[in-house]
Amino acid sequence: MPETRDFPQILEEARGQTVYWNAWGGDPATNDFIAWVGEEVEERYGVSLVHVKLSDTAEAVSRVVAEKAAGRDDGGAVDLIWINGPNFLAMKDQGLLYGPFVEALPNFDLVDVEDKPSNVVDFTVPVDGLAAPWRVAQVAYLYDAERVAADTVPASIAELGEWAAANPGRLTHPTARDFLGATFLKQALVELVADPAALQAPAADATYEETVAPVWDWYEALRPHLWRAGAEFPESGPAQNQLLADGETDIAITFNPAEAAAGAIQGRLPETTRVFFLEDGTIGNTSFVAIPYNAANAEGAMVVADFLMSPQAQARAQDPANLGAFTVLDLSALSAEERAAFDVTDAHPAMPAPEEFVRVLPEPHPSWMTRLVEDWERRISG
Structure with a gap:
């Protein structure tokens, strides 16, 4: 009412x-x-x-x-x-x-x-x-500029996979049960899917498997190169960021482009932490x-x-x-x-300058996130 x-x-x-x-x-x-x-x-x-x-x-x-x-x-x-x-x-x-x-x-x-x-x-x-x-939130990625040169950070989901293969154990993401871990998968989905417009409608049983297949092809190639060979995942964004702060990883996903500055000011991240975006846009x-x-x-x-x-x-x-x-x-x-x-x-x-920000990509319909998380849990436990 x-x-x-x-x-x-x-x-x-x-x-x-x-x-x-x-x-x-x-x-x-x-x-x-x-x-x-x-x-x-x-x-x-x-x-x-x-x-x-x-x-x-x-x-x-x-x-x-x-x-x-x-x-x-x-x-x-x-x-x-x-x-x-x-x-x-x-x-x-x-x-x-x-x-x-x-x-x-x-x-x-x-x-x-x-x-x-x-x-x-x-x-x-x-x-x-x-x-x-x-x-307001938008996906960005944290990195320590003391360990990773700014001109070598990945510019796409495909390049993120290539970077992980070249730097084994230096990338992870929160468990997909955490919203940020689910977002790690969704960002791959919106970039790798053949028709992003299809994600604005509910996931349909008849087309779901075919639509998400590129995501799982990419992820299965990525997973062995993740922190602890993809056998364990931090429980949350702060737990993931602690790995970055401790020098165990070099790149971390965030839903806050100000996270590097906020983390440095608040003593949670090194002063040399910076952010980068994927060049074709990120979910917001x-x-x-x-x-x-x-x-x-x-x-x-x-x-x-x-x-x-x-x-x-x-x-x-x-x-x-x-x-x-x-x-x-x-x-x-x-x-x-x-x-x-x-x-x-x-x-x-x-803090990223205004010109560093990229196009904001729309979130998929909630049903895609729900099913991606279910898929991930089956694959991890299988």
């Missing part, structure tokens, strides 16, 4: 509420940012924020599904979820989301919906006002927050979602000293003073 209250009324009803934000808890910088958001919304609006740390977003989705099955249609335990892709599609299809509510949030007027279409379309699925965008998407249909504190959740889209929160998030997450906003819609806060976020030498 669409949100019809004006924002001042939502603010008034939110005061005193405690919002339980279910969000991935595997990255210290993100956890610190969420803690800062909590401090700000408490001070500004009288809304308390509790970060329910997840290892997988599906945990929160399952909780809401169980509550619906039990007939708990109000007073739910989950107020806000950091969500994308298959999880968003599942909740949307099952009618588990509150709203549409995004149009009721004043800061959504500042969001770039023209040049950043992923702010309103998530993995080919129209968001329809059921989730609010809060950070937007992270959203959504409110379950039965949230106990929907008003407070909307206040948090609106604050996440504020120029202050977006500038802090983009600063690599804090998070290094690129903004969802249209900077031309901001005041000169608000824009100035973003100017300091690209000063670190590891």
Whole structure:
């Protein structure tokens, strides 16, 4: 049911509420940012924020599904979820989301919906006002410039395979059960598939095997050259990055082009860490927050979602000293003073210059990711 209250009324009803934000808890910088958001919304609006740390977003989705099955249609335990892709599609299809509510949030007027279409379309699925965008991501690759010359980094998925063969054990990726490991496979899919447009529709049984065959041909050739001969995989992006920091690997996938700068500033990565992109483009998407249909504190959740889209929160998030997450906003819609806060976020030498960025490729339909992960698990365990 669409949100019809004006924002001042939502603010008034939110005061005193405690919002339980279910969000991935595997990255210290993100956890610190969420803690800062909590401090700000408490001070500004009288809304308390509790970060329910997840290892997988599906945990929160399952909780809401169980509550619906039990007939708990109000007073739910989950107020806000950091969500994308298959999880968003599942909740949307099952009618588990509150709203549409995004149009009721004043800061959504500042969001770039023209040049950043992923702010309103998530993995080919129209968001329809059921989730609010809060950070933009694009695939890039980390490397230590002290060990790898900039002019030798791979420019394509095919070249990544060749590089691994020439440098055995120096590349890995997170397990495909982790979203970043799944993205490693999806990036190969969008580059190697004969017709990328086919990925914008759900995966069909009749054509699936033929479509993904080039990916598995490439991966089976790559795997023996991975870290520990492809017998083990780090459990997460931070675990993968630690291997890079420890000198065990030389290249790591990231969904944050600011990761090299953020990691260096925060002491997680060497100062010599840099990023590169694949020349024909890389997958990009937007992270959203959504409110379950039965949230106990929907008003407070909307206040948090609106604050996440504020120029202050977006500038802090983009600063690599804090998070290094690129903004969802249209900077031309901001005041000169608000824009100035973003100017300091690209000063670190590891931040890629605007001309280094490549074309953003659309995410495949969520069904492709689900099936690729299932395939990978069968192959690894076989």
